[in-house]
Amino acid sequence: MGNVLTKRLYKMRNHLTQTQFIAFGFMLIIMTGTLLLMLPVSSRNGGHGSFLNCLFTATSASCVTGLVVYDTWNQWSLFGQLVILLMIQIGGLGFITIGVFLSIVLRRRIGLKERGLMQESVNTLQIGGVVRLARKIIIGTALIEGTGAVILALCFIPEYGLFRGIYYGIFHSISAFCNAGFDLMGCQAPFNSLVDYYNDWIVNVVIMLLITLGGIGFVVWDDVSRNHLHVRKYRLHTKLVLLSSFVLTFGSAILFYIFERGNLLVGMDPGGRILTSLFSSVTARTAGFNTVDTAALTDSSKLLTIILMFIGGSPGSTAGGVKTTTMVVLYLYLWSTIRRTYGVNAFDRRLEEEAIKHASAIFMINLSLALAGSLFLMSTQGLEMTDVFFETFSAIGTVGMTTGITRLLSPASRLVIIFLMYCGRVGSLSFALAFTQNKRVARVKQPMERITIG
DSSP, X not given: OHHHHHHHHHHHTTTSOHHHHHHHHHHHHHHHHHHHHTSGGGBTTSOOOOHHHHHHHHHHHHTTOOOOSSOHHHHBOHHHHHHHHHHHHHHHHOHHHHHHHHHHHTTOOOOHHHHHHHHHHHXXXXXXXXXXXXXXXXXXXXXXXXXXXXXXXXXXHHHHOHHHHHHHHHHHHHHHHTTOOOOOGGGTSTTOTTGGGTTOHHHHHHHHHHHHHHHSOHHHHHHXXXXXXXXXXXXXXXXXXXXXXXXXXXXXXXXXXXXXXXXXXXXXXXXXXXXXXXXXXXXXXXXXXOSSOGGGSOHHHHHHHHHHHHHOSOTTSSOOSSOHHHHHHHHHHHHHHHHTOSSOEETTEEOOHHHHHHHHHHHHHHHHHHHHHHXXXXXXXXXXXXXXXXXXXXXXXXXXXXXXXXXGOOHHHHHHHHXXXXXXXXXXXXXXXXXXXXXXXOOOOOOOOOOOOO
């Protein structure tokens, strides 16, 4: 499927901008996946799936979200599960990256347009070296997912048997690395996720490492692989990503422990409490797995999860959200304004003004979309506000966590969630730019007038 899609997409590239090409490319992948899931061979009972539900599933898989209206194991046959897994892999790495790598393997010439698309797809800072980066992404992904699959298979084989255990290892390794959140644990109980493994250190740690490695971004991979542990040589981007990821992961784990110590953590041994708190922190940043009942979280933990889902992972990664660097830039700008310093500075470097404008736009667009979607769901279905916020922020952040209302959504509400998932994966700002990049704006500055702020 990936090779056919790539050929079709490359035929479109001469008529579209880079942003439009990526946006329409994801749309084509989603529609292809939808049609495949509608086939009787995709369903476990051999029936035709409804268009809307298959579209919802295909969007969730391609946008590596994890929100589902069907339990993956109980609804889809092996063929359907493999279609979902392929969409997760393409959606996680980006079809441009896969297309460039296939061109390398086939020894095809990679032109400037393809390099530009690759730069846009993985959010790299420069066009030079993107072909080498594509090769590194594919090889690194294969090694990481392969290692994760082997370790998980060793955990699953005693319980599910040899072939099924290996398959489960592969499926959950890819799903975790791509921050997708799809699972096959419905064989134990529908929509069960990893609840039965809440105190399994090996499964939890492997899943968390896969989520983290997929969520820090391919540019960070490249920087760290070249400079190893020489932190001073890292780019400013890498330093900000690693620092913010560390603070969010462990700071949030401590808060989860505090918020849930009298609730879901009651009855667990100390190791289980620490593991559950850490997993809840990691998975909330766009992964979508859960080892405890999400609906049973305290209101404090739900709000913390919503915040983490909104922030998400880092640019150029398999994760969604407004991204860690967006929040870092906005907080640095706030700190700079309070201190009345010249420019926004970090690690003895000054950020460009364009980065601040970009971060502000992404933050406001994502927040506006999530709030608009929430208002629609609450006004049309009368659902609880906390559950609705959890659902919409999970969708726009391509997380996949839910309090259980996904299956209760009306067709109109499902379309809203589909739109939010799509914008979250393509990028809300990129989606908006896809409709405006061809417009010519007159280079005329209007008269300036001051207004009162704050």
